[in-house]
Amino acid sequence: MNKSKVHTPRSFVEKIYLKGELYPYLKVGMKRVNLTPTVEVIMGETMKTENPPVYLYDTSGVFFDSQVKVNLAKGISPLRSDWSWEGLQIETVVDKCGIERKQAKQGTIATQLFYAKQGIITPQMEYVAIRENLNCKELGIDSFITPEFVMKELAAGRAVIPSNINHPEAEPMIIGTKFSVKINSNIGNSSTSSTLEEEVEKALCSCRYGADTIMDLSTGSSIYQTREGILRNSPVPVGTVPIYQALEKVGGVVANLSWEVFKETLIEQCLQGVDYFTIHAGLLSAYIPLTRKRLCGIVSRGGGIISQWCELHQKENFLYEHFDEICDILARYDVAISLGDGLRPGCISDANDEAQFAELKTLGELVLRARGKYVQTFIEGPGHVPMQKIKENMDKQIEYCHEAPFYTLGPLVTDVAPGYDHITSAIGAAQIAWYGTAMLCYVTPKEHLGLPNKEDVREGIMAYKIAAHAADLAKGHPAAMIRDNALSKARYDFRWRDQFLLSIDPERAEAYFKEGKLLEDDYCTMCGPNFCAMRLNRERKSNVKGK
């Protein structure tokens, strides 16, 4: 990432770090926007009022810290390499490429869920508590989000901190309905396009623009190398769909997939540092005939692979059959499971059908099995759903899946807008997040049409940051409205630079503004100076104050 792109002076926005109390060595990074004062002319007199700085959640890690030099070939600094806590027992192993990796000692467990259930607060738990409480302490806002609260939510399975011990570069973040809504960016090459460097660059751009996690969905060649490049540079958790690599290992022939090759792939990725896996273990062979009456059948790639395997072999889904073994492996690295919805609807007509909800029920059963093994778990959701059917998805997910966090792809609220599906899906995403979904998987403008480029990734992330933040506001997250109010006050005061810095994409806001005119004047080209309502309002106010 080119540092020079962050061209705002350090005095206006800077990376700062807050310390932990339970773990004083914690350095919780965030952005601080230092605002300029409000200047008012009241009855001829000039008044200046200071505006307090605003802290912003920052997913870009050290990439926003101008003090840190990054060497992409070497990777970023492993933030969590020395973190430990009561009971954790780690050993070193060497992976297939001769690189030293970590795992919990045989018979022990490394997961946040395991320690939370014992009432142990890990550094991760304190870290996310500090991270969630943006501006609260400074503004005297009483927040319910404490390290104890985080621990209890984890213990109840209502929240997840994906945190593979082999990905110490990642900052802890929490996925749960009582915390700020998170967004995921999908990247990864397909067989027909994009290089390793492009994918690493997309991953870094994703973090820079605000993705809370990234999923590497690579299906082409060099899967291991691409993933290594991404993991060693990613300050956010990384997810994958291991069946994709397993399929590559058997030459793309679905019939040749087996539990053995899948297991080998799982361990390889656990050792490398993947933080969560999408596993389509809930797609039972009995559900496949339910998709025959659908307009679009099965549209999940993993779901397509598994259902074809089941039918070719006339056997039950091997991911379901070996689910307990999967959990035993993941527990040694603290890899979380994202239970995939292989039967998610691929069009409005197929939404909320029998196939979809049958699988969701099985996912609920698997949640309990995973919890029994102390593996952190969340649930993937649709897809394409018209607005009036979105609520039912959330309600059923809570009912069937024992309050495990929900992680949805959109949903897209109509099928008619290829080229604009970041918008069709942001509409559904905002709603379902308001209803309780904890993380939103973004959709880019290229959905259904092609692989996204960097600009598409940006568009997708911004649409989803909007959806997530809108849901935080609607749910009443203690810190959410502070940013809106600070930005709107800046807008009303004509403090343009402050407005840009508080916005989700300062570069774009400033560029659009400048397209029309100079930065210095107190109006934009939209209304011109004579018709600017805010200006009229300020004039009125400066005349009538005290009346």
Place this chain on the structure above:
Amino acid sequence: MNKSKVHTPRSFVEKIYLKGELYPYLKVGMKRVNLTPTVEVIMGETMKTENPPVYLYDTSGVFFDSQVKVNLAKGISPLRSDWSWEGLQIETVVDKCGIERKQAKQGTIATQLFYAKQGIITPQMEYVAIRENLNCKELGIDSFITPEFVMKELAAGRAVIPSNINHPEAEPMIIGTKFSVKINSNIGNSSTSSTLEEEVEKALCSCRYGADTIMDLSTGSSIYQTREGILRNSPVPVGTVPIYQALEKVGGVVANLSWEVFKETLIEQCLQGVDYFTIHAGLLSAYIPLTRKRLCGIVSRGGGIISQWCELHQKENFLYEHFDEICDILARYDVAISLGDGLRPGCISDANDEAQFAELKTLGELVLRARGKYVQTFIEGPGHVPMQKIKENMDKQIEYCHEAPFYTLGPLVTDVAPGYDHITSAIGAAQIAWYGTAMLCYVTPKEHLGLPNKEDVREGIMAYKIAAHAADLAKGHPAAMIRDNALSKARYDFRWRDQFLLSIDPERAEAYFKEGKLLEDDYCTMCGPNFCAMRLNRERKSNVKGK
């Protein structure tokens, strides 16, 4: 508009016209997409199934008809110039520029509401009934939307057909909660940018991309000429905010505004053919102090002007004082009133406050006064509203405003995304339209930052077409899902061209698809051929059929 831009062969998509029954001379234009057959290979045998054509609502008028040559200087053909019905009495007058215009004879009324109340079905009513029932007749779907139903909705004040007798170029369209949700595109130059030609071009682009009405918000010079260019070429109703031109007439000095100059402006615009006026008659001087505790005060341009005028003169809003006279004027041309919300909230913090709802109550009072004069009326709404407060806006509007149609600007569900406010507002727009809003005023990516260019207009319209269509689906409009299903079936069949033609922006969908690869192959670069779930699904299906 350059016809060559519509580069799809006529045999795939064409302009067709449906006849009226009550008024056989009616030619109701729409697009027909002629689809290719579905080709399946089942157990080695190739099967072909025809797909019926799909009719699409078309706002682009003759601009999509390749048989019609348009001369922008002359204007398009006046579709409604010969339309008449029982009781209508029209006379000819000459306007300030010497052009012949029409008005209802002294003491008579030209409005659709007047005739609806007498049980008379006008050509407009039959036209919109045919227009709304896309595909219903052809597919044997029983639709409740008949000319009688349209008449009854108009008579009850629950729907409006803006249809100035001096704008015969405009096709009738209906704004009401029981009909498809409509969208408006705002155009118009400000004092600091854009030319007459650019604004006419933006107006035509708006219709081409799908705007159901356009509002000319010009505030700079040449207001009359810009408006004439737009009106004579616009196949959709045109709205304005007459106070803008009135203010230009008094040199931009708010204190010099008066009822007399406003009245003169109204008549000028009625004669020219404007179909609806935003009039901020509900902003009473008593409500102004309620805005003082706001974070952003008054953000409506009209609201800012009126409140400043009230305070300078220490008088009541002259639009409120002269409201009955306004109605008497408008009734002679059938200009509808869009009651402006001068106190709409301009940020999340100000949403649903006392000032906003006080004005809304007065708008409800004015609805009854306008109905007493047979003037068609609808109500403008916010603005900036967080998701959890949107429903209250709709509920209160229905309660206070006697079921008059609601016409909202967004609402934007967060303040933090300048540069992306087409998305923040499409999220709110989709929701409020689902709850019952009849028309959505678009927001472009340039909102809060500058005047939109043609590409911004396109982005804004597409975001709003998505929101409107999503709401049609959610409300169960009889014709809405046909298009989604046809597109999704085309997607599943790999009928790419059909998919593009059924999408809201065929050019963009096709361009994005082509960015990656050739049109002929059965996959896109997103997943590549090996990981295409739809392909896997079809392979499964072709193997297991009949099992």
